[in-house]
Amino acid sequence: MKETILLTKHMRENPEDSHLLKSYEKNGGYKGVKKVLKSGTPESVLEEIKSSNIRGRGGAGFPTGVKWGFLAEDQERYLVINADESEPGTFKDRILLERDPHQLIEGMIITCFAANISKAFIYIRGEYAKPARRVQSAVEQAYEKGYLGKNIFGSSMDLDIVVHLGAGAYICGEETALLNSLEGRRGEPRLKPPFFPAVKGLYNKPTLVNNVETISSVPWIMNNSGKDYASLGVEGSTGTRIFSLSGHINNPGNYEIEMGSSFGEFVESLGKGVRNEKSIKAYIPGGASAPWLRGDQLDVKMTIDDVANEGSMLGSGAVVMMDEDTNLLFAAKSLVSFFAHESCGQCTPCREGTTWLENILDRIASGRGRASDIDLLLDVCDNISPGLTWPPKMTTICPLGPSATASIVSLMKDFRSEVEVLLPKKVVVS
Amino acid sequence: MTEKITFTVDGKTLEGKQGQLLIEACEDSGIHIPRFCWHKRLDPVGMCRMCLVEIETPRGKALVPSCTTQVTDELIVETESNTVKKAQEGVLEFLLINHPLDCPICDKAGECPLQDQTMAYGPGESRFIEEKRHFEKPIPISDIVLLDRERCILCARCTRFSDEISGDPLIEFIQRGNKTQVNTFPDEPFKSYFSGNTVQICPVGALTATSYRFKARPWDLKKVSSTCNCCSLGCSVELNVSQNKMLRILGEDNEFTNQGWLSDKGRYNFEYLHSDNRLTNIKLKDNNSFVDANISEATEKLKNKIEELHNPDIKFLIGANSTNEEYFVINKFANLMNRNEFLSKDKSNVYFADDNMFSGYFGENHQNASFEDLDSSDVIVVWSEDIKDNIPVLFLRIKKAVKNGVKLVVLGHTNSSLESLADLYLGQDVISNNFELKTNLGNIKEFQNIIENKKVTIIVGKSTPLQQKKYLDNLVDHIQKYSQAKFLNCFTKANTFGALQHIDQIKGLNEFCNEYEESNKNIVFTIGANPVNASFFGSKIENILKKADFVVSLDIFINATTELADLILPTTSFGEKEGTVTNMEMRVLKQNKILPGPGSALSEWEYLTMISKSLDKEIKYENVDEINKALCDEYENNEELPSFENLNKPSNLFGMKNRKNIDINIKDLEKNDLSILMVKRLYGDSSTQINSPSISMLGSERFIELNSKTLEKFGISSKTANLIQDQHSIFVNIKINNLLPDNIVLAPINRRGFKNLDPTKDFDIREATNMKELSVN
Amino acid sequence: MTWENARIDKAKEIIEMYPQKRSALGPLLYLAQDKDGYISDDSIVEISRLIGITEVQVQSVASFYSMYKQEPTGKYLLSVCKSISCEISNSSNVIQKVKEFTNLSNNETDDEGLFTYESVECIGACGGAPAIQVNYETVEGLTPEKAVDLCKWLKEEQPKVVVADELQLKFGGTKSFDWAIEDNTGSSSPVPGFQTYEMQEEI
Ligand SMILES: Cc1cc2nc3c(=O)[nH]c(=O)nc-3n(C[C@H](O)[C@H](O)[C@H](O)COP(=O)(O)O)c2cc1C
Numbered sequence A: 001m002k003e004t005i006l007l008t009k010h011m012r013e014n015p016e017d018s019h020l021l022k023s024y025e026k027n028g029g030y031k032g033v034k035k036v037l038k039s040g041t042p043e044s045v046l047e048e049i050k051s052s053n054i055r056g057r058g059g060a061g062f063p064t065g066v067k068w069g070f071l072a073e074d075q076e077r078y079l080v081i082n083a084d085e086s087e088p089g090t091f092k093d094r095i096l097l098e099r100d101p102h103q104l105i106e107g108m109i110i111t112c113f114a115a116n117i118s119k120a121f122i123y124i125r126g127e128y129a130k131p132a133r134r135v136q137s138a139v140e141q142a143y144e145k146g147y148l149g150k151n152i153f154g155s156s157m158d159l160d161i162v163v164h165l166g167a168g169a170y171i172c173g174e175e176t177a178l179l180n181s182l183e184g185r186r187g188e189p190r191l192k193p194p195f196f197p198a199v200k201g202l203y204n205k206p207t208l209v210n211n212v213e214t215i216s217s218v219p220w221i222m223n224n225s226g227k228d229y230a231s232l233g234v235e236g237s238t239g240t241r242i243f244s245l246s247g248h249i250n251n252p253g254n255y256e257i258e259m260g261s262s263f264g265e266f267v268e269s270l271g272k273g274v275r276n277e278k279s280i281k282a283y284i285p286g287g288a289s290a291p292w293l294r295g296d297q298l299d300v301k302m303t304i305d306d307v308a309n310e311g312s313m314l315g316s317g318a319v320v321m322m323d324e325d326t327n328l329l330f331a332a333k334s335l336v337s338f339f340a341h342e343s344c345g346q347c348t349p350c351r352e353g354t355t356w357l358e359n360i361l362d363r364i365a366s367g368r369g370r371a372s373d374i375d376l377l378l379d380v381c382d383n384i385s386p387g388l389t390w391p392p393k394m395t396t397i398c399p400l401g402p403s404a405t406a407s408i409v410s411l412m413k414d415f416r417s418e419v420e421v422l423l424p425k426k427v428v429v430s
Numbered sequence B: 001m002t003e004k005i006t007f008t009v010d011g012k013t014l015e016g017k018q019g020q021l022l023i024e025a026c027e028d029s030g031i032h033i034p035r036f037c038w039h040k041r042l043d044p045v046g047m048c049r050m051c052l053v054e055i056e057t058p059r060g061k062a063l064v065p066s067c068t069t070q071v072t073d074e075l076i077v078e079t080e081s082n083t084v085k086k087a088q089e090g091v092l093e094f095l096l097i098n099h100p101l102d103c104p105i106c107d108k109a110g111e112c113p114l115q116d117q118t119m120a121y122g123p124g125e126s127r128f129i130e131e132k133r134h135f136e137k138p139i140p141i142s143d144i145v146l147l148d149r150e151r152c153i154l155c156a157r158c159t160r161f162s163d164e165i166s167g168d169p170l171i172e173f174i175q176r177g178n179k180t181q182v183n184t185f186p187d188e189p190f191k192s193y194f195s196g197n198t199v200q201i202c203p204v205g206a207l208t209a210t211s212y213r214f215k216a217r218p219w220d221l222k223k224v225s226s227t228c229n230c231c232s233l234g235c236s237v238e239l240n241v242s243q244n245k246m247l248r249i250l251g252e253d254n255e256f257t258n259q260g261w262l263s264d265k266g267r268y269n270f271e272y273l274h275s276d277n278r279l280t281n282i283k284l285k286d287n288n289s290f291v292d293a294n295i296s297e298a299t300e301k302l303k304n305k306i307e308e309l310h311n312p313d314i315k316f317l318i319g320a321n322s323t324n325e326e327y328f329v330i331n332k333f334a335n336l337m338n339r340n341e342f343l344s345k346d347k348s349n350v351y352f353a354d355d356n357m358f359s360g361y362f363g364e365n366h367q368n369a370s371f372e373d374l375d376s377s378d379v380i381v382v383w384s385e386d387i388k389d390n391i392p393v394l395f396l397r398i399k400k401a402v403k404n405g406v407k408l409v410v411l412g413h414t415n416s417s418l419e420s421l422a423d424l425y426l427g428q429d430v431i432s433n434n435f436e437l438k439t440n441l442g443n444i445k446e447f448q449n450i451i452e453n454k455k456v457t458i459i460v461g462k463s464t465p466l467q468q469k470k471y472l473d474n475l476v477d478h479i480q481k482y483s484q485a486k487f488l489n490c491f492t493k494a495n496t497f498g499a500l501q502h503i504d505q506i507k508g509l510n511e512f513c514n515e516y517e518e519s520n521k522n523i524v525f526t527i528g529a530n531p532v533n534a535s536f537f538g539s540k541i542e543n544i545l546k547k548a549d550f551v552v553s554l555d556i557f558i559n560a561t562t563e564l565a566d567l568i569l570p571t572t573s574f575g576e577k578e579g580t581v582t583n584m585e586m587r588v589l590k591q592n593k594i595l596p597g598p599g600s601a602l603s604e605w606e607y608l609t610m611i612s613k614s615l616d617k618e619i620k621y622e623n624v625d626e627i628n629k630a631l632c633d634e635y636e637n638n639e640e641l642p643s644f645e646n647l648n649k650p651s652n653l654f655g656m657k658n659r660k661n662i663d664i665n666i667k668d669l670e671k672n673d674l675s676i677l678m679v680k681r682l683y684g685d686s687s688t689q690i691n692s693p694s695i696s697m698l699g700s701e702r703f704i705e706l707n708s709k710t711l712e713k714f715g716i717s718s719k720t721a722n723l724i725q726d727q728h729s730i731f732v733n734i735k736i737n738n739l740l741p742d743n744i745v746l747a748p749i750n751r752r753g754f755k756n757l758d759p760t761k762d763f764d765i766r767e768a769t770n771m772k773e774l775s776v777n
Numbered sequence C: 001m002t003w004e005n006a007r008i009d010k011a012k013e014i015i016e017m018y019p020q021k022r023s024a025l026g027p028l029l030y031l032a033q034d035k036d037g038y039i040s041d042d043s044i045v046e047i048s049r050l051i052g053i054t055e056v057q058v059q060s061v062a063s064f065y066s067m068y069k070q071e072p073t074g075k076y077l078l079s080v081c082k083s084i085s086c087e088i089s090n091s092s093n094v095i096q097k098v099k100e101f102t103n104l105s106n107n108e109t110d111d112e113g114l115f116t117y118e119s120v121e122c123i124g125a126c127g128g129a130p131a132i133q134v135n136y137e138t139v140e141g142l143t144p145e146k147a148v149d150l151c152k153w154l155k156e157e158q159p160k161v162v163v164a165d166e167l168q169l170k171f172g173g174t175k176s177f178d179w180a181i182e183d184n185t186g187s188s189s190p191v192p193g194f195q196t197y198e199m200q201e202e203i
């Protein structure tokens, strides 16, 4: 299995200075946008994006072209790049921000041209200090060259980009929470409907929210074609995608591949196998929110649909491998505390439920478990996510609460005995 | 118009309106869905998740909160399925795991939805064995509100109210997730005119009022609906009484008037009813001190006095707190006592105690507006006394209208609190320090653009007694010329409009002072009026009353005015009497009795009938019902009579509207330059407030407002100073208000110390010398 | 006025960038934290004036986000990751060593005001787990020993600007990805060295 290098091409070929405008341009950067501005129309760009069949890389996998099509008419519209990447296991946007910020900026200009937008924001998680600096200086370079600001590239188009830093709240990755945060409010997800910020978003104006990777793919699509892009990967999961591989792997890292090969192949060929020749006990196929798959499910194909068929999701493209020695109770505990810590606190089930789950797991881990705790855990999970199905039935405003149940349900479904041994035997009083 | 649709709930077909929230549509059809965070008057937040129901979607059944889901035609809803039940029980358990078990000492117990639902659906036994979340027990977040964060279920009602409705977001969520708590900023207490509403809408005992704490259990309370008398808005209220003590006033949701809200003054201004200072016995002055008397001694004395003085001139100074029935009797009585009874109308002897009275806009050419018109008009234009301080709930209604897109034009200099809501604020460029229009309104393009050919509601009244009416006329005429206008005459005090309706002709305090002839023999009645305190004419009236031959006061306290009386008749107050009142929309509403009056106190009408009887003049009424009937007989239109019968129907929140002729005979004061703009603040030193301990301190701050340019001239840099005029010197806090014009200071006339100042005379502001030094000198 | 002129100028400049003033609240809170190492009540008052919202509204937002500190922090904020990839790569050992060296428990600051220690959720360094951030500058592929060396070095050198590349070179190991060229930008206070980076020099 080999990587297919589109998005990461420039940064690989020019490791010395890939983040600088000079270097980006020397290697064909900003050609796509110039072409579009000169001879393209917004409609033609939208057509290319639609025909590429690219689906959002932020986790939900929504078709990008369709989303752009929802954008409501208004004088003021905005583009917001979701660079809040905080899902445990995920670090793919970081490399795009740090090593090839101009590719993102070019993608943004094209997107804004297609959507008639003149103000855009890049919302970067606060912890990404260095990537944020790189993006900021790239934006400044672009302004200097007249690629941003008024009449960019000598055209009639204006575009301003503001780099905005988050401040440590995973929930701000959820697009409506992100918009609240960008408006200087608490990062609380907004009520749905409206389901799409494209209808009512930032300052209640139509707003496109897209992931860094999604928009970074736009220049390649425009330099080549939507069709070329669609010919990569498999149906429903076209193009390439950057997967973040971590855990007990010899060669962790970001890999750009076409979707369609199996997790097992991925781990073996690009990840160079499991550390210390151990076997995999369980793995997370798509970030902390995704239900786990077992070590004997490594032949599942890495496509959005195949993973969904196994009752999990490809999500943010973060693959975490856990070997046979992993203490899965601790793994689940780490994941649950993450969600408890990151709950915004609006919805009762999420606010109260996730902390309760964390408390129970803590108790079990420290040897103070009770015989009834597994039932209790599952019932609390059921009250947050009725039926314990995936995708979850929601009792909450956003999927964070239900996501917190994924690891517990996986643990109890496939590895229940690992927990049972820690609990006192049920005493049956007759 | 909203479209009617049908939808199905638990197998039953119901009707609703397109776009209505499911929870509300169900409620309208008698199906109650449990909820904590949803409140009819607040934007939904969908936070508590208690109201989850199942609906059919193209992708199967889904759980949705009914408080954020709109009904659509043919929607199929289940509110009682197993999934719904399980989800709701789950939410309840989640809410309870961190909720303290202190119901026995909680004010809310007995009327707490959390408690009720736990009884109904809750788990018998807790599965939560961890430690509950702990916070410091109740912390005072203002002088009148306490916060117990352990009890809070984070429904966001208080925070939404403060942000959306009252517009003073001083209470907010702090922290996030499981640590979320509601709180105020340490140095910025919950200083809102409307804070009590949050206590009322808090579904649990997290926010409580100092005045009600530990006082009663809901099941011990006797309740009656009534109408608040704190200003001319006429808020619907519920009075709660236990053991003949008023313990609490709640806002009732009357769509037409207050929509559930009250100002804190309306809500907490009741403890005075049971104050030890309340007048309980008739007092006769004997050598400069009062001695108790009985009613026959009193009437005898008065009768003798009238005879002794030989056809004296009898004048009536009346206040705004009487009922329509009382005004009706006062009017009859005043007519009987009028020497000029048979001469002409303009010899009226009734004077209304409000400095800002003027002849208003009534009659055929001026269409009266309802509060509903605020929502349905295109533009609201305000030129009046400060709305927020004088008719607080009208401020909320204006704010709501503006939120829904109605444009607002405010003319300065009194309504600074409306400025941030206004689309256009006309300040000193357009309006002089004496409240004259400096330019033709037609020359102000922005103004013209906003009002031209629009539906306009004008809230208009004098901003200061010195304002000349012709400038209000200019505004009114101009708008009437260019657009469709409706009027809310901005008289702010309690039942002013009831007085206008039932007194044949009303004059003002200026007329009183001018028409009073020292050379005559004079008897003055003051009825619920205290013009010596907090009035522009205070010192003049004080002099008159001191010299009058005989002064009779009907009142509930000894105060600056009544202490000058020769005879004081203790009267009943709010909650102790039944009657009708008329609000600024001319809507008649009912006040009800739930308490006996203190001691031998009687209603105003009872005294007046007794006095008339002793004078062999026949005003014969046995009870208020009779007066109400007699009052109704004077209406021409028989259909919408403000009768007790009509108004007592519990479904009648609308009240009764009917036209009556209004005759106000008030002229402008002589033109004079204003240097101190005296305004009334919500809280001050009224006898009712200073005798209500929970709120008595709220009107104690002494301050002045002025713009920074004016302040600079005095070279003051500190936040306090002395305001000096002649021999008066008042230690005040200085507040910068750059909406005020240059060379003017604004001062609260209803706070201690200000009433002796002359608004037309020069003043000085000097660096406050250390308070100690002052007393040494 | 509790803020220096340069800080207020910077704040005004930031406010200008947004269509609505309130959007600048986040960046302004960083300016506040850069000043005192936490969001002081004085700064809250200052910001509420600059933006035109109430103090408690500022506090409500500030306290929502974990990077705005509510208590004074030390010169170096040590944030060790404990999320899943780090957790299964023995981050608990790193945590233990750092705590021992600094003698601090979670969210504590030492008396000298040098270090603040915290364990945090995923910092996007999973490929190089376990990882730490010093004033939001990332170091990947740590060992417990290297983590202690890092702390020692900070204590001895007390660098004015913390530079990720420099720390990584000295104390790091496996990286999430190839960082490529060296970069000498960094953070000069317990806030991400972004907008505050240049301002420091003016003050
Ligand atoms: C709890 C939660 C966290 C999320 N975090 C991120 C994130 O860090 N980055 C991201 O791009 N999308 C994230 N998303 C998805 C966004 O809501 C949104 O779908 C995405 O930014 C859309 O961009 P795309 O269509 O380009 O994928 C998150 C969603 C949820 C519910």
Ligand code: SF4
Binding pocket: A171, A188, A189, A342, A343, A344, A345, A346, A347, A348, A350, A351, A396, A397, A398, A399, A400, A401, A402
């Ligand atoms: S599910 Fe959790 S994170 Fe999402 S909105 Fe509700 S409380 Fe906030």
Ligand code: FES
Binding pocket: B034, B035, B036, B037, B038, B045, B046, B047, B048, B049, B050, B051, B052, B065, B066, B067, B068
């Ligand atoms: S009442 Fe609907 S979520 Fe609270």
